[in-house]
Amino acid sequence: MTATDTEVRARTAIGHDAPRVDAVAKVTGAGQFAGDLKLHGMAYGRLLRSPYAHARIVGIDTNRAAALPGVIAVMTGDDVPAADPYYGHALKDRPILAIDRVRFAGEPVVAVAAEDPAIADEAVTLIDIIYEEMPTAVTIAAALADDAPHLHDVVNVRAGLFHGLGEIHLEPGNVCYHHAFARGDMDAVFAAADVVIAGEYTFPAVYQYSLEPHTTIAQWTGADDLTVWSSCQHPFLVRAELADLYALPVGAVRVVVPYLGGGFGSKSYTKMEPITSALARVAGRPVRIANSIDEAMVTTRRHGMKAFMRTAATRDGRLLAREVRAWFDTGAYADNGPRVVATGADAAPGPYRWEAVRVDAWGVYTNTSPAGSYRAFGASHLQWCGELQVDEIGRRCGLDALQMRERNLLSRGESVRPGGKPLDADLIGDIRKVAASLNWESPKPAGIVGRGMSVGLLAAGAHPVSTAAVRMEADGGVVLLVSSTEVGQGARTVFGQIVAEELALPLDRVRVLGGDTRVTPYDRSTGASRSTTIAGLAVQRAAADVRAQILAIGARLFDLPETALEIRAASVWHEGESVPYRDVLKAHFGMVGGELIGHGEVRPEKGSGSYAEGPVFWEVCIGGAEVVVDPETGRVTVTKAVSVADVGKAINPRLVEAQEMGGAMQGIGNALHEEMLFDETGTLLNATLYEYHVPTIADMPHTFASNIVENEDGPGPYGAKGVGEGALAGVAAAIATALADAGVIIDELPATPERVWRALRMHDDRNDEDSTGSAANERATGGAASWG
Secondary structure: OOOOOOOOOOOOOOOOOOOOOOHHHHHHOOOOEHHHOOOOOOEEEEEEEOOOOOEEEEEEEOHHHHHOOOEEEEEEHHHOOOOOOEEOOOEOOEEOOOOOEEOOOOOEEEEEEEOOHHHHHHHHHOOEEEEEEOOOOOOHHHHHOOOOOOOOOHHHOOEOOOOOOOOOOOOOOOEEEEEEEEEOOHHHHHHHOOEEEEEEEEEOOOOOOOOOOOEEEEEEOOOOOEEEEEOOOOHHHHHHHHHHHOOOOHHHEEEEOOEOOOOOOOOOOOOOHHHHHHHHHHHOOOEEEEOOHHHHHOOOOOOEEEEEEEEEEOOOOOEEEEEEEEEEEEEOOOOOHHHHHHHHHHHOOOOEOOOEEEEEEEEEEOOOOOOOOOOOOOHHHHHHHHHHHHHHHHHHHOOOHHHHHHHHEOOOOOOOOOOOOOOOOOHHHHHHHHHHHOOOOOOOOOOEEEEEEEEEEEEEOOOOOEEEEEEEOOOOOEEEEEOOOOOOOOHHHHHHHHHHHHHOOOHHHEEEOOOEOOOOOOEOOOOOOOHHHHHHHHHHHHHHHHHHHHHHHHHHHHOOOHHHOEEEOOEEEEOOEEEEHHHHHHHHHOOOOOOEEEEEEEOOOOOOOOOOOOOOEEEEEEEEEEEEEOOOOOOEEEEEEEEEEEOOOOOOHHHHHHHHHHHHHHHHHHHHOOOOOEOOOOOEOOOOOOOOOOOOHHHOOOEEEEEEEOOOOOOOHHHOOOOOOHHHHHHHHHHHHHHHHOOOOOOEOOOOHHHHHHHHHHHHHHHHHHHOOOOOOOOOOOOOOOOO
16 A cells, blocks of 8 residues: 555545534533633724715714723724725725715714723714715615716726736726626527527525624734734635735734634625724724624625526527626625626526527625625525526426426536536436435425426635645644634534544544634635635645655654555554554654644646636535425425535535535525515614524424535545535525426515415416416516516
8 A cells, every 4th residue: 555545545534424523612612702702901892883874974073982981992984093994805995984974874983992892882872973965876776877876986996905806997887896708699599599588586685694793803012913813704815904904014914713603704804803903003902893783784795686587498498598687786895796796697597508698797886785705605696597497498398397407407527618617517417316305206295386496506616725734743643724714614623534534543633723824824715615625635735744754754664665554543554563653753853752744735726726717616506495385375385405415525424414404594594584674775674683584493494305426526635525505506596496386486585475475366367367368478487578
């Protein structure tokens, strides 16, 4: 057995349901989150937020607040101690605190630091602000109107550090990004088509609702050294933005990430860190700012969307062309909007063979809270629309949903988009697994029952740059240094399993530390299902580096070539003789001490690793659902939800299933319950769990089936691919197609009881018309197109 041939060794640590390495700490309360941390002399920050969606700031009087005993500092937009008061990883369009005007209800205007939270709360009530209200553009339609107020001077907007989507060329108005592509003769194909389905669709703004709201602590040491403890998913990107704000070297900024209580994109990129660090600099002492839930809901959310889509096909059900126009509501500031727009546009055609495709997508500023990343962004926005149209074409051509997909889906190796990575999955095999889990051919139960399936792809992996280090200590134990954030998905456990596999160690001999930009090596980000695939590959390479060093030392000890040795049971072996790791290190260093350090790196192997050249892999967004509709109330019950985890290799199958179930539950929430409601003034109306319906145990499907597909065809360790996002988009779209199968045509999500009840009435009315000879059915999936 050779030193490097890991494929032929029996795998003992991966592919098994190892217990979570962080489970005991979390269930006993020993694990520390950002909100549990207290620093000596720490002050407590509070924010006074704008009550208006769009207004000019005429004057701010902070004298009474500053005079309150216990108040340490009061900071306005004019007081921010930064070299550049604007930030934004895509576009630098957002001030740390509002300057001159506010652009959404809930925008921070004044920050207060005080000795305790109660004093800070009282202080913000003593601040007087005079506003002059301005016209608002709360909706996409209002923002695109000819007379709409312009939220930003977009012509002169600056690119952020991580824009990554090409040159910025914007016209005056409220569009912050435009992504478009086309191929084939669209007009000719549609003119010759036998079947054309067109519709308009509305997708809601949704909050990422993690259990832990944003919390940040900032501390300055002198004028040029900043440490931040924050509930963030991308510590190195946050570090870079903070260094840019204060004109510091990146090494002068340290970002430490404790345990996170969920993220789902809400803690991607930079959120509360600029305000907290600026307030700490003014206060001259550590400051903590912890959002309440209602504050978190106006800090970030998912993009709402309006879309027009039409699809052409032959009479025998062969898909021909698709045209999409989509407008994404990015709120008052761009945040991750440009990338969401680009990803949504790329996913819009769906993974089918097309003769022609044309897609236009815009990111639109509105006077609402900023929108950013959300689990499965892009795929979830338009997959349900496209899958509804595929099914309707099937109905008109006498084909069921499975037959339509078997006839039209791309095969492995075919091009998904010109210049990008070819398809790296067996979609037809995957959708057949969904059909089997739904008992597709069996009769449906009595009542209004529908079965649906959906297929989509998500460009996953983000920029493929990650590093990791493995330290083997003198006792043979190992410490893994990796910066991918544990947000609850089980990353620390999976990383530990990879190290244990490479070094033949029990999992409890591997310690995995949390992210700390001065201790753990660089990792681009945690998101886009990249942790196992990209960071995990860096971990594997770091562990393999240590393994190679051990074998080199063992070869000297045994006076044999490395190929004559093997590693197992935390020892170097030759036939029946072994030397434990601790003795290997003792012999190497001549003492009980020293350490072996392995380095692992992942970077683009070809090109720059840009979005256009990628993705790292295509994450499969496949789902199935069976639903029952109550005709009296419109209430929808999901009796069965199905997902397909096309993971290449499941490092920990139980964690894969948990990710799939969590994604499916969010998909159920997106499809049936969740929706942020803004009134005409831009005020969020349902900012608590009383009004905002997060799925509960009562909303769980009666049965959940997760199909784990292991073809070892991924770019990650042992052929792994990331998982966790596809189930959300797949199940949400499958619920929509299942409702259509039951006769409930929905063109706006969520499918609330009221919307379903009204759709049922329309379905009954159409049936009555058909029975009297009127076969008009233009509203197949949303009606004739006119929006936009």
